[in-house]
Amino acid sequence: MKLLTGVTATIALSTGIAMAQDVSGDAVKIGAMVDMTGVYSANGGMGAVLGAEMAIEDFGGEVNGKPIELLSANYQNRVDVASNLAREWVDQEGVDMIIESTDSAAAIAIQNIGKEKDILTVAAGSASTALTNNECSPTGIHYVYDTFALATGTGNAIVKNGLTDWFFITADYAFGHSLEENTATVVKELGGNVINTVRHPFKATDYSSFILQAQSSGAQVVAFANAGTDFSTALKQASEFGVVQGGQTIAGMLVFLTDIYALGLDVAQGLTYTTGFYWDYNDETRAFAERFKERHGSMPTMIHAGFYSAVTHYLKGVEATGSDDPATVRAWMGENPINDFFAKDGYIREDGRMMHTMYLAQVKSPEESEGEDDVAKVLREIPAEEAYMPLAKSTCSLVNG
Incomplete structure (x- = not known):
């Protein structure tokens, strides 16, 4: 029985060119x-x-x-x-x-x-x-x-703007843990502090208790170490709870273009994030x-x-x-x-x-946007050697074995 759980697409355009000598199978x-x-x-x-x-x-x-x-x-x-x-x-x-x-x-x-x-x-x-x-x-x-590059770009930018006390709302699985750990390391290396961390289950729908803890913590930054609809749902609820209006800054540690579309510029405007690609660059x-x-x-x-x-x-x-x-x-x-x-x-x-190269980007305000796809601007390039973990810190057996 096939285990294919979705669509299977096949592109096979044959030509008369001689078959490769060392390619296994027929394709x-x-x-x-x-x-x-x-x-x-x-x-x-x-x-x-x-x-x-x-x-x-x-x-x-x-x-x-x-x-x-x-x-x-x-x-x-x-x-x-x-x-x-x-x-x-x-x-x-x-x-x-x-x-x-x-x-x-x-x-x-x-x-x-x-x-x-x-x-x-x-x-x-x-x-x-x-x-x-x-x-x-x-x-x-x-x-x-990867999570190191995301943490380096966004963490550096926010801490260097003087926002040093962080509260993490983290997805409770490997990705969230890694993103939180990498970002916390950047924050601490720059002299900042992690006030507290709470972890939410995968595909959560109600973030109210986590957001209330973040608001009462006194942290300057509320960082969402999650992704996809987990992130967009959490950010929408943070907006409803008036997190930014209360004086705290929200850090989206993994933000995709589709998240910005889902949130809308009214909610997402001003959000600073790190990305590997922006369509309008x-x-x-x-x-x-x-x-x-x-x-x-x-x-x-x-x-x-x-x-x-x-x-x-x-x-x-x-x-x-x-x-x-x-x-x-x-x-x-x-x-x-x-x-x-x-x-x-x-x-x-x-x-x-x-x-x-990675990019530090920021979501535009509705007034700045010139069309439905004009949702962000690149603030600066982050060179690869700055963005990614240096090999000197690697625990990979292929490097240190």
């Missing part, structure tokens, strides 16, 4: 595992699958004479489903690479399966730094962002975003754009090496820079971290 197969129905469905979901589809189409639908096939499925925000699906894709479908936009626990499970079965995996939606530390893998790549980002919107109906998030970039870089590796062997392709991907609309002079380190 190069990529599996995209996403949340299609849950809290991450807007920032990843079918938009991430579309990003992969567009990358394959722009590549010509084949590589070295082999058709490229894309399988996609909904993992239902369940680690067991993600794990079973990954094993089925590898064992029964012959998938060569798995790319995900899942939660961190599922991403770690997928990366471990990739290591076990010698399959390349790309984490393009999850955030935990464990992926490039204790759980690092010679066949694993962490592509779009330059001519290249705008060109991709307009093509994406024609098919998806809205501008791409950093995950959507990151899927396109990661799939393209992978396919370039297969093309250049004439092989889908994970070690061979991974070596090429690490040795060759990434230069596209998503990253300039990006590169993949030995721990699997894809190093690229």
Whole structure:
């Protein structure tokens, strides 16, 4: 019985070019595992699958004479489903690479399966730094962002503006814990304090008790270490409780374009956040975003754009090496820079971290906005070496082993 829990899309455009000598099977197969129905469905979901589809189409639908096939499925925000699906894709479908936009626990499970079965995996939606530390893998790549970069960008900006006392409202699972820990470290290193932390369950609907604790704490900053609809729901309720009107600053530690759309500028205006991509940054980002919107109906998030970039870089590796062997392709991907609309002079380190510029952004006010998609502005670039954890601090066995 198939474990595919969502849509399976296949792109296979054959040509008359001679078949590659060292590509296994009759096709190069990529599996995209996403949340299609849950809290991450807007920032990843079918938009991430579309990003992969567009990358394959722009590549010509084949590589070295082999058709490229894309399988996609909904993992239902369940680690067991993600794990079973990954094993089925590898064992029964012959998938060569798995790319995900899942939660961190599922991403770690997928990366471990990739290591076990010698399959390349790309984490393009999850955030935990464990992926490039204790759980690092010679066949694993962490592509779009991570909790260290989010904490570095937003934490630095807010503390350096004199707001030093923080209260965390944190999602109670691997991603939330990692984001809170990384941000708290930045705050403390800059001389700030963590007044208190409360943790909420995944897919919570009522944040009132957490918000009231934050308001009574005396903290200058109320930081939401959560994502997706958890974040947007919490922020809406914080607005209803008058957190900002009461003199506190809200820090969104992981904010997606889709969150800003969901919240509206009246609620989200002034929110400072860190992102790996903003659609209106330059001519290249705008060109991709307009093509994406024609098919998806809205501008791409950093995950959507990151899927396109990661799939393209992978396919370039297969093309250049004439092989889908994970070690061979991974070596090429690490040795060759990434230069596209998503990253300039990006590169993949030995721990699997894809190093690229991050951006400190701010949500515009309704008065500043010039259209429905004109929702944010980039305040500054954060160079990769500043944004991401230095290798000197890494606990990855590939670095210190």
